[in-house]
Amino acid sequence: MAEPVKDTKTMIAEMQPFLHPGAYVFCSGVRDELAADVAKVAKGSFVEDEGLSFIIPREETDRFGIVGGIPVRQITLMVRSALDGVGLTAAVSSALAAKGIPANVVAATRHDHVFVPTDRADEAVAILRALQAEAQAGP
Structure with a gap:
């Protein structure tokens, strides 16, 4: 298994958001x-x-x-982010917040998981993929 990634830009560039089925x-x-x-x-x-x-x-x-409870979908950021890495959660949350999408982020030992409202899940994945592409392209 790959070593955890700690660098902010690298975490974002390698996050590979994956939308799980089900709510x-x-x-x-x-x-x-x-x-x-x-x-x-x-x-x-x-x-x-x-x-x-x-x-x-x-x-x-x-x-x-x-x-009750808001139905949410799970997006896993497939990069193996380090628990002491700084900036991935902030970048993801900020990008989604800018479009008015609530995000509940759960950090586990291998990946970060973002839970978003079901009706905005596809949009959230598109936003995260654009954020990833931007990190891959820019200095």
């Missing part, structure tokens, strides 16, 4: 007796002071009685 929902307030089952299907979770938060497939919400 997800960020949720919290899962009843304690369901938390273990929700965790089994979750794409991710985080322990917050107020309780557990999950990212689960949208099709699982009815099964667990979860209502």
